[in-house]
Amino acid sequence: MSPHPRDQIKQKQSPATHRQTLAHRAARGACLALLLGAQNLSHAQATHKDKMNSAHSAAEALAVHNSAIVIDTHADTPQRFVDEHWNFTDPLDGGMLNYETAKKGNLGAQFFSIWVDPGQYPADASARRTLALIDGTLEQVRRAPDKFALCVTADQIVAAHKQGKFAVLMGIEGGHSIEDSLGLLRDYYRLGVRYMTLTWSNTNHWADSSGDIDDTTVPHHNGLTPFGNDVVREMNRLGMIVDISHVSDKTFWDVIETTRAPIIASHSSARALTGAPRNLTDEMIRAIAKNNGVVMVNFFPAFIDEQWRQAWNTQRPERQKAQDALEAEYKAKGLPVPYAASDKIDREFAAKIGRAPFNSLIDHFDHIIKIAGIDHVGIGTDFDGIPVPPEGIDSAADLPRITQALMARGYTADDMHKLLGENLLRVFRDVQAAQQKPPVIAPGQGQ
Numbered sequence: 001m002s003p004h005p006r007d008q009i010k011q012k013q014s015p016a017t018h019r020q021t022l023a024h025r026a027a028r029g030a031c032l033a034l035l036l037g038a039q040n041l042s043h044a045q046a047t048h049k050d051k052m053n054s055a056h057s058a059a060e061a062l063a064v065h066n067s068a069i070v071i072d073t074h075a076d077t078p079q080r081f082v083d084e085h086w087n088f089t090d091p092l093d094g095g096m097l098n099y100e101t102a103k104k105g106n107l108g109a110q111f112f113s114i115w116v117d118p119g120q121y122p123a124d125a126s127a128r129r130t131l132a133l134i135d136g137t138l139e140q141v142r143r144a145p146d147k148f149a150l151c152v153t154a155d156q157i158v159a160a161h162k163q164g165k166f167a168v169l170m171g172i173e174g175g176h177s178i179e180d181s182l183g184l185l186r187d188y189y190r191l192g193v194r195y196m197t198l199t200w201s202n203t204n205h206w207a208d209s210s211g212d213i214d215d216t217t218v219p220h221h222n223g224l225t226p227f228g229n230d231v232v233r234e235m236n237r238l239g240m241i242v243d244i245s246h247v248s249d250k251t252f253w254d255v256i257e258t259t260r261a262p263i264i265a266s267h268s269s270a271r272a273l274t275g276a277p278r279n280l281t282d283e284m285i286r287a288i289a290k291n292n293g294v295v296m297v298n299f300f301p302a303f304i305d306e307q308w309r310q311a312w313n314t315q316r317p318e319r320q321k322a323q324d325a326l327e328a329e330y331k332a333k334g335l336p337v338p339y340a341a342s343d344k345i346d347r348e349f350a351a352k353i354g355r356a357p358f359n360s361l362i363d364h365f366d367h368i369i370k371i372a373g374i375d376h377v378g379i380g381t382d383f384d385g386i387p388v389p390p391e392g393i394d395s396a397a398d399l400p401r402i403t404q405a406l407m408a409r410g411y412t413a414d415d416m417h418k419l420l421g422e423n424l425l426r427v428f429r430d431v432q433a434a435q436q437k438p439p440v441i442a443p444g445q446g447q
């Protein structure tokens, strides 16, 4: 969940990226001019040969992609399960991810985001909504056990993959879900939740968020409070992955100080390329590499393309007006605004900007690899939580294009296997190895 109307995305210039995009577009134009100007046979032959080569390498890249365990750490689909009574085996119907497109794109494992909209659910009703979303996700597995496997360890993901089953995992997005209770945190672990994003766009009682850090009306803590440190330590003890997407910069550095296990950014891109405060600076990316964690690239155009981000920010007052009108309409009925309704408004506004270039997405993978190394990058699509993915990515079925584009830039089959899933499996194993057993007492234990 990223560009929700309450997700604060602050204006910030990144002239370097702007220049890069313009240079890229100019190069594309020059290339076209060259093709149009091609008169002699040898050039035509060379062009034909290049096409054959790239066709060959595209097929090769597809084979590499299809031989990998592909893991996406962030999709906001559970709201569809609960609010729309939509099943993962149903046709997409406006979504970006379902069983069919996952199969087509060889997506093998999905962390489903359990996200409670703090603007729609009162703080003391967060747990109830969290439980509803967990139930909605678990029900998908119950209904089609021949297709899905609920996985709570890295080894289970590998086993599900061998059986040809789609691995279903859960991550909570926003520490407000625990309602300041380590007991609730443990309960979520018992139900199968394996990561928690410490904040969403809202600062909670124990951790500052990047989403409202400049809002002086929000009480801030200068990062993590002592209880926030306890949450991180309890997650380490449980073997639950600490996710720093969405947190403020100070919270990030506090987490780095406190955690005893590797961490992830389940859906964050690079701030050096796109100036969203939700993105990670190069210093943070290096710190995650040193922590042996992994940064999963978010696909939201406002996080991967500076021009798109600025256009999106320019629209904000008008978009907010439309969202406020929608909220008033539901408030009058005494109902929370369904995500699908507010997403519809965001999609209409996003359509006015158009699609962000596919290469902007690839640039973020490339950048993070250059800064952190190939062992510390992965995929965190944010499917079903963003109004539109970049050009060329309509659904999970298009994931092989990422492998093709990165291999065209020189990355190897081994590199791709790491990026597509092995890096996340490594972190998951390390986090579980740091667990203190037994992490909890559950029914059937402790007799």
Ligand SMILES: [Zn+2]
Residues within 6 Å of the ligand: 001, 002, 173, 246, 267, 385
């Ligand atoms: Zn999010």
